[in-house]
Amino acid sequence: GAGVSQSPRYKVAKRGQDVALRCDPISGHVSLFWYQQALGQGPEFLTYFQNEAQLDKSGLPSDRFFAERPEGSVSTLKIQRTQQEDSAVYLCASSLVRSSYEQYFGPGTRLTVT
């Protein structure tokens, strides 16, 4: 079956621009997660949705980062006024609620801020 998809796969933004990254989770997966992965590091948690409710946003690094999932399916991560330190791969993952809690990841969006 189809896995998690993300778009765009690559994004180059000039410092100060706003960007929007999209995630399509696996069909039927209630939970959706966003992670940020710097080069050579493991992913770091940003935020978590169950259906349309954002239940944990403790990992968002600043108020420039905003995520939404209005209909409980597709999610968008928005970064306002991008800075060079925002350059990273942004990973989306989804999971079932009543399962062994494993999260299935998409291919990521590589954001480069110049």
Place this chain on the structure above:
Amino acid sequence: EDQVTQSPEALRLQEGESSSLNCSYTVSGLRGLFWYRQDPGKGPEFLFTLYSAGEEKEKERLKATLTKKESFLHITAPKPEDSATYLCAVQATGRRALTFGSGTRLQVQP
């Protein structure tokens, strides 16, 4: 604060040379420990979940084990296609977020 430390950072093996990767963790209460494989330019691929000390899981040439303080990923007779970064992550009780280590970059030479 939950912490995960993986060692070694990088490992180079000859094809057929078995070895183990280590994942040490501290967590307030462990709901699960996860192993993922990540190839360059791709997202992490789920391998195993372990829930309690003493548990073991196997998949092809890989076996994961868990104690109260660490997990090992044993690779038996590796092949070049096993080359990847292996990530370990913990999930604390009451949370859904995963805390990852920095990974072990494994290279298997033919």
